[in-house]
Amino acid sequence: MNQSQQPDAADPKRRDILRWTVGLSAGLVLAPLAGCDGGSDDSFSATVDTLPEAPRIVAKNGLIDIDLEAAYAHNSVQLAASAQNAYPGESTQQATDLRSYNGAMLAPTLQLNAGDTLRVLLHNKLPGNDTKYSSLPYLNYQNSTNLHFHGLHVNPGIIRPGVYGDYVVDTPDAGVVPGASRQHEIHLPADHTNGVYWYHPHLHGSTTTQVANGMFGAILVNTPRNDFDLPDDVRDRVIFVHRLNLSDGGRSDNLYDYVNNKNSAFMLNGVYQPTIVMRPGEIQNWHFLNSDVFYPFNPVLDEHTLWQYARDGNSFDRVFRPVNAATSVQMDGRHWPGNVLYPGNRSSVLVQASQTPGTYYLRAAKAPSSTGEEIVARIVVEGRPVEAALPSPHRLPLYNAHQPITDAELAQHGGKTRAVILAMLNKDSDLLVQPIPAGEEWFIPPGDGVSLTDTVFATGNVGTKLAPFQSDLAVTQTIALNAVEEWTLYNLNGYPHPFHIHVNDCYVVKVNGEDIEPYWADTIPLAPNGTSDQPTSITFRSRFTDFTGKFVWHCHALDHEDLGMMELVEVRT
Template sequence: MIESNSPKDTHPALNQPRRRAALQWMFTLATGTTMLPLAGCGSAGDDGTEDTLPEPQVLTSANGKLEMELNAQYTTQTLDIAQVQDPAYPGKATPTQTHLRSFNGQYAAPTLIVNQGDTLRILLNNRLPDNTRQTGVEYLNFQNSTNLHFHGLHVDPREIRPGVFGDYVVDTAEGGVLPGKSRQHELAIPADHQNGIYWYHPHLHGSSNGQVSSGMFGAIIIRDLSDRFITSPDIRERVIFVHKLNLNEAGRTDSFKDSVNAPTSAFLLNGAYQPTIVMRPGEVQNWHLINSSSFYPFNPVLDDHTLWAYAKDGNVYDRLFKPMNAGNASQFTDANWPGNALFPGNRHSIVVKASDTPGTYYLRAVKAPSSEVDEEIVARIVVEGSPVDTPMPSASDLPRYKDHEAITDQELAAHGGKQRNLVLAVLNKDDDRILKPIPEGEDWFVPPEEGFMANTVFAAGAVGAKLVPFQSSLTVTQTVALEAVEEWTIHSLNGYPHPFHIHVNDSYIVRVNGLPITPFWADTIPVPPNGNVTFRMRFADFKGKFVWHCHALDHEDMGMMQLVDVVA
């Protein structure tokens, strides 16, 4: 077991409620696209051990365009499910028949590979059954309505022309794409968009947690054709979703209550429990880790190896690697926040060089603030077969992008220099910081007779103002001038590290708990428990309305979200 520097002493964790979610990493057919494997795919070892990490179908753009249909529907599949337990291999898993919402009848949706300057067109078809009344909280009764968010992409958030939408999620809970309806998305990827790993998932207020928890998500990889960082065909590229599943006794996650109250599974990787990854001695692989869990962090450690991270949330580091290993896995001080952990919505891109010593190693999820347990074994890494001498990519070859240069004090001042202090809070409905009275016709909390999250308001707002949930904030927006540069500080009033995420624009993090840090770019950043983070943003290129919210999606569904309106 990896010892911790007692992160709970610095950042006390909440008592953990039971949490959620499911996936399976097998993909579906789509038309009008080129279907190619990721770079370097093929057998890793030659001593007979089977590599059991499920692989995606990959859809790749052709002639500057990728076009596909994405069907929201139920599917039945048997998955190996284990409850969280003491770290052991093999763990105790039970084959479980599941009946869950999915994209295209498989888990998860295809990985989409597009180049800078390409156009991505997705027709979202809602083939889920009609909504049913599940609770007295009205806005939670639309679990089969949906929409689609493109997490981390710097693209237009508006309805760009009649009936054609960009990264549009400004829907009311009773709106969105209703069962039996469709929505056409069209994303023009900027020619200078940074390369890297992104993902897509539903984002309808009130139903996002249950749908993402069911496995409705897929990856997006943006290629820079001039990138020289990983060019060897011998380096295998792997997209790995890390996820937890919450199933009721029938193997389903139908309601919002199911997605937060059903027992929480151990981590799955691409839908598999403790899969085997086979590598040859000396082999190099390129892993994109995506935390699609709704609540828990994933803090990876690979026995007797160092994972060399080169990008966070699709943002490449400035010509350097960040080493990730047992020695630094528990560093959560302000200067190191958030350590190596992936919080919900985060992604790490890493290069892994297998040991020259054949043997069995274990990939572990070790302790981080808000972890459910101290450690889980999530995969077995078998190093076997004929040695190879694949050279490591050089950090000096990592690309630089003009839009991700440092935001200096001078640039901030020259573009308005506005500062905002905002709050994320889980509070009792009677707390004086909550606006009273509740506006007529709005549901802000679950009544006590329904027995889950009762009398609790999940709210956001400005420091010094009364706090409200999103149910009331469709008309309470942060208005920002197009091309402004601003500095925001997000405060948490709770012991849980709320993962802050804003759509469309990345964040340049400059301070944690008021103290300067080595700045970095991200699109999802956990707020230290009972603390704050400060970041700067360029509101460039796109006007329109989009949202910022907690990426613990049950918190977002309960109201921890606000609108931003960028105006010319």
Template sequence: MPQPDNSRRQFLRLSYTVGMGVALPGWLTACGDGNEPIVPDIAETFTEPDRLVARNGVLDVQMHIAYADNVLDGRPVHLRSIEGRLTGPTLDIHAGDTLSVLVHNNLPPNPASVEPNWVFNYPNSTNLHTHGLHADPRIVRPGVYGDYVVDDPREGIAPGGTRQHEFAIGKDHPPGTYWYHPHLHGSSAVQVSSGMAGALIVRGPADQVPEIAAARERLFLFQTPDLNDNGEIPDFASLVKTKIATVYYINGLRRPRLLMRPGEVQRWRFINATVGNFLNLSLDSHGLMQIGHDGNPVQFPRTIAAGLPESLVMAPGNRDDILIKAGAPGTYYLRSLAYDMGADKLPEDIVAEIVVTGEPLTMALPAGPLPMPHMLAPITDEELASHGGLKRELVFRIVKNDNGDPITAAPAAALLPVPAGELSLWTFQTGNTFVANTVYAMGSATGVPSTTPQMPTVYYPFQSSRAIKQTVALDSVEEWTVYSMDRGQHPMHIHVNPVQVIKINGRPVEPFWADTIALPRGGSPEAPVSITLRSRFTDFKGPFVMHCHLLLHEDLGMMQRIEVV
């Protein structure tokens, strides 16, 4: 495996502009408060993105977006990037801090309009989404943006432009692993697949548990760039020429090697930053102790045994915090086991090599419950009832004619009331790929809650003038049931507020908090599958979105707008 060019790494490290905070290389910040790593005869090849650390309650950074030339597993690539790297820097803050990010878009001008569906004509405009963060979605004051994702491509940061973001992180914010990435409708998949993503770590009380604080941290940002023959991802049309990529990279590396000592405990922060691949992670002969999910502490950590057919399953957008206690000396492999997404079957892939060697260490795993922030208190039946018992029903659905006819033909036409002049907006026809003559939509009967919600009878993509917007009252508590009528799995992601999952397919489960939840596979119009969730809409008014986090689906329209008023 080729080693990084250290002189180039040093140059790029210095290219970050840090107003308040400290820029540290990944190899240094990977160490926890415990034992220093050893340097045996076998060398590590695992490296991490540089880490930008808040100081005195502030992290003030600038990010430059531009094309860059890199080498990916020995292959030259020319991709849109953050700071010229295959992954963006890690932002490291505490609950209660302020994060300030000035984005510079140095990409070339958008190409002349070439797609009849105009939302795909802005591949070089961009924006910034802090995935999972409980943050203000509005323009917080003139010229300063929060997690502003209204997702009109015309409201992105145009080539040559800048945008100032500011995120005031609440003191009770859940500590854990989050991430940031572009989220401009029509361009999300192209830019995230290119590597425009990075980790966002929020620290808090759970990090002070002695066994967790002693563990060395490692960051794993998983990507599956779907490159053309020239090592590029020029536009949406190039992405849909193939259905799915199956080669995983971690922090821009193919199958990196990590070293551990027998008995050592490490904390691994996993981020599924792929645009369309589930992960099914398992480490040979080692259990995975889950201490966090989607940025939320797991109060009672659970250990997932090695080799289960479905081990640590992560949908695109999910994050998991894991503790690993190394066993006997030897070489072990972190694998993404074969996984059935319903519409696609992913083969097994070895994603990293772990070598356990050296003198043993005596380290412990946490035995008791982890501290939980108040905002993650369970939402009880009584709390829901005290807020009116309000519910909604929403549906993810791919609508097409099985014989390949246009969507204006029966039977699909009955489900798709296309307004005059909008037909070109509803589908992506270029190249006659697998997405042609297909509408990727969300449906709901209405945009307001009810004690007796109804299922939709028609469907609209996000870009339609008739797309339904969900209107939610500030400080309300609601229960939503989200259905899929497709055999493939849709990962549902909602911005701003975490949700508590209470049922899958109508059956109660041990409640858990998340922001990205995989709908079950195997749905159909006759027998839809579902998840039921509850949420508190606290702190922030304003518009944001929920959508499928298979980003091809999101770009094609499988998304709805939400506005808290």
């Protein structure tokens, strides 16, 4: 059965407020659910559900073919100036002028099957670049852009003349410049894992600004249930967790604006402390995506356990992992990173509402580099109870491509190991090439008036001098097609840099050299609190299969990426 013929997660048979329409070039557009109100049917809630949901575009005959327009949009949001562990938190209405996709606060969610094709024609309708705001020329292209399909195992190259795959290796002065367009075409392999992924810009030097403004959307492969065979009446929600940091005029136009302005509290799908309504005993399926530039999200729902079944789109090995107040503090040693989602991470969870009606709060609990606990949503449980049982985790899918990478497999495919360093360093550090080559843009100078002056965001292999991505001395990791490798990533800082590699997922096997219960991910927060004398580490294994070409790995704290914490990867035959 083609996915466009299947009942959608929102279940159009059950709610007459849903409407199907034919959308754009190809695909079906499903409008988001409106808020529910009371009435004579006590299965509906008297409280309005205020968590907005993006429209979903569902593949039709194996294809989604859409236009995506990057442009400034004027909106109004309820904004809390800081994180608050109170409900309601103090907030004000703020008019904003921010970059967006298709003029909306929420870009469309794209829903495909493995084996389908996604075609996106990206139009850049942003104004011309201000080439004088920074003394570093590579930061002066804040309105040029491109497009990355985060977490997908797809071709990173140019598919044919004028048609691009998951291509992000543009120079900062290139990409899709204002007034230009670029055609992307992504073909999902037939054995691609189900799960939740996302799309966002990825032009070196401008990524922070554009993602912080809200240029991102979700991708659901197969079904949003991760082929979990949940009943049709289980409501499915995609929830982006994101902060804004704005000037008094409601803008954030460049990287320096992001660095100098103060971050807001967390917002869910662009709303501060929304209300989510559930009936007693009801089960819902939530997909959290941390699209923030820097801050971690550690979800805890008062008096409930969230049953996590997938991380970064990868289902666990027929187990649920509890997410609750007790597990939220388990981040030590082999537990790292616990339940915490760092920028770029996704988590899929089942939540069953208490049989006791009332109000409960979804919180962002404390985590390394967070701002402290805060309430991010109100959960109202009311209405007629539901008789439902959580499904068995034995119904979770298994994938041949995501079987454990054993010592024997590693040895049979070359057994190559790499040791890579991520570090924020003062420009005078002896871990860097000294003297720094004349004319290269390694750090923000004090004259630019930004707090990150004289700091180099560097990478490199253990035993070599470090350098930022924009340097001619930057490392390229060259890998043979079909190789299986083991990488150890060393962190020299207190911040748990979230390492993200494109195209090929990672099988994480060690924290600080100690064996853990392995898991698959594409974004890996490094163990925190490392120093140059005692670095912390994460070790993973990966199969570099199917695709040759150039792509990148980088820190998904996007200001770190834009300032140089990134490396080129090239897979060759």
